Amino acid sequence: MKRRSIVMKLFLITSGLFIVTFLLFFLGQSLFLERFYINKKINNVQNAFETFVTSYEKSNQSPDALRKLQQIFYERTNAQIVLLDRNGVVRDKSYYDMVVQDATTGQTFQIPLNNVLTADAYSAFMRLQAEAGADVLVQGIRKGTMVIPIFIQTNTNTWTNESVVDSLRFFGIKLADLGSLPSSQSLLVTVRGTITQLHLPTKTDVQFANNVDMLIQGIQHWELSVRFGESDPSELTTYLMEDDNGVKNQIFVKPIMHNGQATEFAFAMTSLQPVNEAMGVLKSYYLYALLIAFAVIILLSFYYSKIISKPLLEMSEVTRKMAGFDFSEKLAATSNDEIGSLSESINTLSVNLKDRIDKLRVANEKLKQDVERERQLERTRKEFISGVSHELKTPLSVIRSFAEGIQDGVGQNTDYYTEVILEEVEKIDTLIVDMLELAKLESGTYKLDMTAFPIGALLRQVYSRLLFGAEEKELQVQLEIDDSLLVEANRNRVDQVIVNLLSNAIRYAPAGQQLIVSAAADGHLVKISIWNSGEPIPLESLDKIWDRFYRIDASRSRHTGGTGLGLSIVKxxxxxxGAPYGVENKNGGVEFYFFLRQAEI
Structure with a gap:
């Protein structure tokens, strides 16, 4: 199964969480924000309204105090607030009314106009062309000597208070039914008479704001609800009204108490239209916001995924290399969080593992060397025993034969037999010494002490020791030696090498032939060579002559005086x-050579 990248996983998870969160937020606003906002706004206005009532009750209830409290209320809620007197007439700095004397009874009735002379009502009322002394018919709701007008008719025109009519319809009452109610509930009264007084506002005094119209409608609606027992005038009353445009308005009504009695009523209204408009704008806005947010979420999720996954991917790469024993890579711990701490832990683990593995590698290498040394010793022991057994067999046989001959009295010349026996004993002694020397060199435990010495002087000393053999064979010896050369080596062992090589050269060189010993610089090395004339070594034997007990043919047997171990010791x-060495058939003879490191002067 193909593994999905951690970057893709983080990207999908993060994008999904962001998108789901955004959608839940969007649904929450769409479903609950409007209700929450309305409740919050109503609660704020209601608290400010109750504060207004409480503050007004504690004030001197002067016009200045009223205006100040109304201003504070408006600044806090952006809503209108008015006061009604006990007759339900809006309290204002100017009082507008009309006084009519009934033609039948002669009784005088006050017709308040503060509640009705708003923007549209004022224009319609002015078409009545009402003036003092004119005849008029007024039909409305009676409150003692006050009549809240529903219809006003003059000789010129008729005016209807539509807000009252709408309120009556709200309660399911037809205007024609008002006069047929029982006397205890009778509301409608008709007054026919003459206008005795008329106090009207100018156009500049008229309240043109539509929200005031709605407030006055709310007042009339409340008055009717009190009449029909649906509202308690002594308690805070709230209700919702909707105007002709479908805009909802919340109405608040509460009595102003003075000496335990309600002297006035406070009315406040707040429009809920801004809430509806804001929600409509928000829904349209979210269509665009959703596209923008989706693009931003994709980018942020991708960037976030990269930030989070980058150190994890680096950790994966470093730990993968650590699994392959590559501890060269280190993590950059750039943060102080858990990821930074993990990076430092991995770095520490890498260092510790490398240290332990290096120690194990060294220990393993040492163990291999020890095992190899043990194997080498074992091979040396076996070869030593095998070589000794083979090489001692012949001289021991000779010694036994000659000893038995002496014992049996064979021949009269016992000195000859004794001489042969002593010669073979000497050969055995030389063989044993060489075998022990070779075993020590091959053991792997032998260490050399290096010193700087002149190689030319050593060559001349060795030649002087072997001069008798060369003179005995009348060899023509040439010493081509640079006496200024210094080498760094173990002098005693190099002496042994030169003795073996020079002895072999003297031994195998034909009588009266040449022998050349040379020492010359070769770069940072010094080449030492010994050449003797004579028969060349067969090619197949050039590499084998360094093996112990190897002999080329019968001419190079024990009769020449060697043990077969000299060249093996030299090797x-x-x-x-660590010196290069070799043998070559060269210029009608054989050359043995080796190189030593030149010492610094």
Whole structure:
């Protein structure tokens, strides 16, 4: 199964969470914000309204105090508030009314106009062309000597208070039914008479704001609800009204108490239209916001996924290399959070693992060397025993034969037999010494002490020791030596090498032939060579002559005086020095050579 990238996983999870959160937020606003906002606004206005009533009750109830409290209320709620007197007439700095004397009874009735002379009502009322002394018919709701007008008719025109009519319809009452109610509930009264007084506002005094019209309608609606017992005039009353445009308005009514009695009534109204408009705008806005938010969410999620996953991917790469024993990479711990702490822990783990593995590698290498050394010792022991057994077999046989001959009295010349026996014993002694020397060199435990010495002087000393053999064979010896050369090596072991090589050269060189010993600089090395004339070494034997007990043919057998271990000893000494060496058939003879490191002067 194909594994999904952690970047993609984080991207999908983050994008999904953001989108789901955004959609839930959007649905929450669409379903609950409007209701929440309305309740919040109503509660704020209601609290401010009750504060207004309480403050007004505690004031001197002067016009200045009223205006100040109304201003505070408006600043807090952006809503209108008015006061009604006990007759339900709006309290204002100017009082507008009309006084009519009934032609039948002669009784005088006051017709208040503060509640009705608003924007549209004022224009319609002016068409009545009412004036003092004119005949008039007024039909309305009676409150003692006050009549709240529903119809006013003059000889010119008729005016209807539509707000009262609408309120009556709200309660399911037809205007024609008002006069047929029982006397205890009779509301409608008709007054026919003459206008005795008329106090009207000018156009500049008229309240043109539509919200005031709605407030006055709310007042009339409340008055009717009190009449029909649906509202308690002594308690705070709230209700919702809707105007002709479908805009909802919340109405608040509460009595102003003075000496335990309600002397006035406070009315406040707040429009809920801004809420509806705001919600409509929000819904339209969210269509665009959703597209923008979706794009931003994709970008932020991708960026966030990269930020979170980048150190994790780096950790994965570093730990993958650590699994392959590559501890070269380190994590950059740039943060102080859990990821930074984890990066530091991985770095510490990498350092500790590398240290432990290096120690294990060293220990393992040492163990391998120890095992190899043990194997080498075992091989050396086996080869030593095998070589000794083979090489001692012949001289021991000779010694036994000659000893038995002496014992049996064979021949009269016992000195000859004794001489042969002593010669073979000497050969056995030389063989054993060489075998022990070779075993020590091959053990892997032998260490060389290096010193700087002149190689030319050593060559001349060795030649002087072997001069008798060269003179005995009348060899023509040439010493081509640079006496200024210094080498860094173990002098005793190099002496042993030169003795073996020079002895072999003297031994195998034909009598009266040439022998050349040379030492010359070769870069940072010094080449030492010993050449002797004579038969060349067969090619197949050039690499084998360094093996122990290897002999080329019968001419190079024990009759020449060697043990077959000299070149093997030379090889081991030179390998301990790390010195290159070799043998070549060259210029009608054989050249043995080796290189030593030149010492600094």
């Amino acid at each position: 081991n000494i030179l390998e301990l020095h």
